[in-house]
Amino acid sequence: MVKKMSDLMMQIEKSVRNMLESAPCAGHDITHTLRVRNLCIHIGNIEGGDHEILESASLLHDIGRPAEFKDPGADHAIISAQLAPGILTATGFPAQKIPAVVYAIEHHRYSSGVTPDSLEARILQDADRLDISGALGAAMTFAYSGAMDRQLYHSSDPLAEHRQLDGNEYALDHILSKLIHLPGSMHTSTARRLAGERNIFLKQFVDQLVSEI
Template sequence: MNAAYEAEVLRVWGAAVDGAHDVWHLRRVWALARRIAAIEGGDLEVIEAACFLHDIVNPPKDDPARAQAAALSAAHAAAFLEGRGMAEEKINTVVHAIEAHSFSAGLRAQSVEAQVVQDADRLEALGALGIARCFNVSGQMGGALFHGADPLAQSRALDDRAYALDHFEVKLLRVAETLNTATAREMAQERVAFMKSFRDQLVSEIAV
């Protein structure tokens, strides 16, 4: 089924390019979700659909429509899945999982499927991969790597729109604290440790 989902996503995205939110991101989220669901449970048909369609409407980070991306993706997914004959109850579960995956939306994942999808997507924001995606997005928005004089914001306010490294404290390390399942929390530990080690190493290299 994921071939049909990928085809629809690529159709909607068209020529748009976002290195942090590409087909490989969708595939990795699905792979993580399968690992989590193998222990935590959940309907894999629902989880698969939500994993592949959760970013189908993907405005740039600095677009005013970005705040509505999850809701717009959920609405598109609902129409697409209805056209493919998915049962209404399952579609509703997919819709909730997509709406709840967004960190900024602040929605509580109320179903097992939503918890699995949310956790899988948030694991992508952690570890070496999370670091790579963070700097990619910051570059897209014209941000600097870090504040040269005060990289850890010891004497200034954090500003992750201006500095990629600030995003670690503003959001990414907080993401690990929001994971729903014990399986995802265990998976996150190594990733978080690596991010902190990377941050420390980076600061040691840029000291002047």
């Protein structure tokens, strides 16, 4: 019997929960994955794209995170892309769509600097970046920095007026070097608009943080 797509997605979500809920991931936990899934569906409803590819790729995009957390030299996008086909096949996901899901997962990273060829991959990149472009981005940055034993900010030059920003040393530097610029990196106009709204809060947060320092 052919499974209903909603049952299949629930099965994929269950597998992802099993993989992420038990593993340390420093802010990049299952709640990020579920928000990215919701953002992908929202953006896809406006911009188009294959709903099944979008939902499955977003659910699976960060399953390689725990492996990268253990070994910072590993690339979680590649690991997620390698793990995804096994899960998709086990659930009975349409085989002809698996390469498109794998492609989107492989290309979801901000740091890859790549503009993907497919609409679904561009929407996943947008949703992933949108989730870290406002209040949640700041929260996740501080959680990750804490797990990595990094400092909140540079003690004498928090805004890096006389030094290079270093997101690997200071949480605030990560916000200033990456998160604050995310709206300009969006591919779709829907994500660009939403990221612009979140960016207003993020800039206010940085202003307030610096004034308190």
